[in-house]
Amino acid sequence: MMGRRTEASVALRHSDTDDRPPGVANPLPSPMSATLTHASDCSATDLAAAGISVRFQGLAAISEVDLTVRRGEVLGLIGPNGAGKTTLVNCLTGHQRPSEGRILLGQMDITGWSPQKFRRAGVARTFQSGRLFKDMTVLENVETTAVGLGRSRRAAAREAMDALDWLGVADSAERLAGVLPYTDERRVAIARALVVPPEYLLLDEPAAGMSDSECDELLGFVNEIPGRYGCGVLLIEHNMRVVMNSCSRIVVLDGGRRIAEGTPEAVQKEPGVISAYLGEG
Numbered sequence: 001m002m003g004r005r006t007e008a009s010v011a012l013r014h015s016d017t018d019d020r021p022p023g024v025a026n027p028l029p030s031p032m033s034a035t036l037t038h039a040s041d042c043s044a045t046d047l048a049a050a051g052i053s054v055r056f057q058g059l060a061a062i063s064e065v066d067l068t069v070r071r072g073e074v075l076g077l078i079g080p081n082g083a084g085k086t087t088l089v090n091c092l093t094g095h096q097r098p099s100e101g102r103i104l105l106g107q108m109d110i111t112g113w114s115p116q117k118f119r120r121a122g123v124a125r126t127f128q129s130g131r132l133f134k135d136m137t138v139l140e141n142v143e144t145t146a147v148g149l150g151r152s153r154r155a156a157a158r159e160a161m162d163a164l165d166w167l168g169v170a171d172s173a174e175r176l177a178g179v180l181p182y183t184d185e186r187r188v189a190i191a192r193a194l195v196v197p198p199e200y201l202l203l204d205e206p207a208a209g210m211s212d213s214e215c216d217e218l219l220g221f222v223n224e225i226p227g228r229y230g231c232g233v234l235l236i237e238h239n240m241r242v243v244m245n246s247c248s249r250i251v252v253l254d255g256g257r258r259i260a261e262g263t264p265e266a267v268q269k270e271p272g273v274i275s276a277y278l279g280e281g
């Protein structure tokens with residue numbers, strides 16, 4: 001995982017359009033400037049955190065954070081290690097109950113729902129660790145999710161193969177998930193999250209530990225998800241080159257607080273962001 005200074009140096013050097021790598025699609029048109037968004041501004045279908053705080057035995061992991069994910073966008077969530085990114089995603093997917101604040105799906109308050117209920121409502125995620133069932137085949141891993149979401153076995157098998165095929169891992173369908181190479185494991189985890197198409201997909205460092213080319217290839221798929229599946233994507237990613245190329249909008253956390261939000265160009269010029277990454281006061 002990259003440290004503060006390394007991430008910053010990449011972020012601050014980067015120009016958002018000029019050196020886009022092969023395989024990484026053009027970013028979506030930017031829907032907003034660097035203005036802040038609050039849950040009360042969100043549309044009927046947005047997924048939003050409204051004033052979310054989480055405390056662990058007195059430690060404030062995140063404090064009064066607002067964030068809105070919209071259908072059709074790739075929203076980047078960045079911040080130094082320990083900034084609260086995973087905790088926020090856990091709240092947005094039902095894996096962590098906030099100490100304060102609300103999670104909204106459109107106008108519906110879904111705070112406190114179970115992760116299964118979030119998924120049935122259309123909010124899917126992947127984890128930093130793949131969390132595949134290692135003694136099941138790749139196909140069974142994806143198929144089981146679809147059956148759990150109400151698909152017949154036949155429809156589940158078909159949709160699972162479609163998702164695996166699109167992500168380039170259909171050849172591994174009958175292999176045990178436990179023997180997959182790391183990059184394929186990540187792709188299968190995304191296939192599982194997409195199998196009954198969600199309205200929102202939250203990806204927690206999907207390319208962590210990959211080489212630059214593996215990372216670009218995977219993020220090429222991520223960029224296509226909104227167009228192909230019609231959903232909104234929230235992407236936690238430490239590789240700033242990838243974030244700046246992939247995301248139409250970025251939210252920055254530091255010390256559990258949201259310190260900036262806006263387009264990649266706007267965010268990387270924010271003094272608070274530069275300071276957070278450089279550790280300057």
Ligand SMILES: Nc1ncnc2c1ncn2[C@@H]1O[C@H](COP(=O)(O)OP(=O)(O)OP(=O)(O)O)[C@@H](O)[C@H]1O
Pocket residue numbers: 056059060061079080081082083084085086087088
């Ligand atoms: N279950 C927990 N119990 C106690 N403290 C926790 C727990 N989960 C997270 N924390 C703390 O909350 C803070 C935010 O952690 P979190 O994992 O959300 O940050 P992050 O931005 O995702 O970090 P990283 O980039 O390293 O994955 C950290 O100080 C972390 O140690």
